[in-house]
Amino acid sequence: MTAEGMRETILALPEHIQAALALPIRNFEPRTFTGIDKIAFLGMGGSGIAGNIIRDLLPSIPVFLNKGYAAPGFLDRKTLAICISYSGNTKETLEATHTAMKKNCRLLGLASGGKMLELLVEEGRPHIALPPGHLPRTSLPFQLFSLLNFFDQINLFPLDREGILAFARALLAREPEARALAEKLKGKLVFIYGSTPSVGLRFKTQLNENAKVHAKAEVFPELNHNEVVAWQEQPPQGLAVVFLREPDERQEVRDSISFLQETIQGRADLLEIQASGQTRVEQVLSLIFLGDLASYHLALARRVDPEKTEYINTLKKIIRE
Ligand code: PA5
Numbered sequence: 200m201t202a203e204g205m206r207e208t209i210l211a212l213p214e215h216i217q218a219a220l221a222l223p224i225r226n227f228e229p230r231t232f233t234g235i236d237k238i239a240f241l242g243m244g245g246s247g248i249a250g251n252i253i254r255d256l257l258p259s260i261p262v263f264l265n266k267g268y269a270a271p272g273f274l275d276r277k278t279l280a281i282c283i284s285y286s287g288n289t290k291e292t293l294e295a296t297h298t299a300m301k302k303n304c305r306l307l308g309l310a311s312g313g314k315m316l317e318l319l320v321e322e323g324r325p326h327i328a329l330p331p332g333h334l335p336r337t338s339l340p341f342q343l344f345s346l347l348n349f350f351d352q353i354n355l356f357p358l359d360r361e362g363i364l365a366f367a368r369a370l371l372a373r374e375p376e377a378r379a380l381a382e383k384l385k386g387k388l389v390f391i392y393g394s395t396p397s398v399g400l401r402f403k404t405q406l407n408e409n410a411k412v413h414a415k416a417e418v419f420p421e422l423n424h425n426e427v428v429a430w431q432e433q434p435p436q437g438l439a440v441v442f443l444r445e446p447d448e449r450q451e452v453r454d455s456i457s458f459l460q461e462t463i464q465g466r467a468d469l470l471e472i473q474a475s476g477q478t479r480v481e482q483v484l485s486l487i488f489l490g491d492l493a494s495y496h497l498a499l500a501r502r503v504d505p506e507k508t509e510y511i512n513t514l515k516k517i518i519r520e
């Protein structure tokens with residue numbers, strides 16, 4: 200993938216959603232996924248974020264995010280373990296997946312290759328083979344929408360396929376907003392404040408990995424109980440605060456945002472991105488799309504390669520050895 204290739208990949212969102220919805224779920228029998236009382240996502244970085252997003256979309260069932268070697272002690276037959284590693288070779292995810300298998304969890308695996316795909320095929324486990332040739336983080340539409348298709352089939356989350364496709368096509372017209380946002384983020388330390396945790400986290404990690412900048416994400420209303428106090432002091436120079444706005448924010452959140460914006464005014468750059476769409480999936484997707492594109496344009500503005508993540512590779516090598 201080239202730098203321009205990453206932009207094309209982000210803008211191929213509608214095609215990738217369509218392809219994701221058509222990805223076969225191998226060894227899958229929907230009736231074997233009944234009687235599930237919790238979900239555990241096992242996956243790191245670009246292969247962990249789909250779990251965060253689904254946790255925000257699916258309030259009806261406990262969703263646990265496992266981002267480490269050890270799988271949680273409560274895994275059992277009533278747990279649906281979703282094991283995701285785009286490369287298929289991430290040590291933490293493989294270790295946790297072996298534990299989930301030993302604990303007899305109902306299991307769905309996602310990988311484009313590597314040891315994870317081998318294991319899933321050998322064990323005859325339900326799995327989705329992700330298309331190769333992407334980066335873990337650019338494969339998110341494949342991960343997310345193949346999973347939403349799976350959840351629809353096991354009656355945990357009804358998905359309007361045509362609606363989301365039409366929405367994704369219309370979303371592409373918002374690229375200029377992302378480019379303008381990137382211009383304003385150039386040279387800044389970025390704080391992201393929003394109401395949906397996964398969306399802020401995705402924007403932060405995309406800024407880290409694509410644009411190679413420091414960023415942090417905080418969530419309403421929790422930030423009202425800690426982060427806000429730090430604004431009593433003069434913040435560091437060169438700070439930009441991006442508010443991720445959603446149409447269905449509670450009045451309390453709106454009031455908190457107004458208070459913070461008045462407080463911050465003149466001490467840091469104040470920016471906003473608005474979610475669009477009628478449904479939660481659409482709103483979340485719109486903010487992710489804008490954040491992904493903004494991180495890409497910021498990488499170009501900073502003359503760094505959005506694709507390369509050398510330190511991750513170096514660390515994985517050190518850990519393997
Ligand atoms: O975005 C990335 O490249 C990383 O965050 C990876 O997703 C992470 O290191 C895990 O690797 P994998 O997705 O191959 O399991």
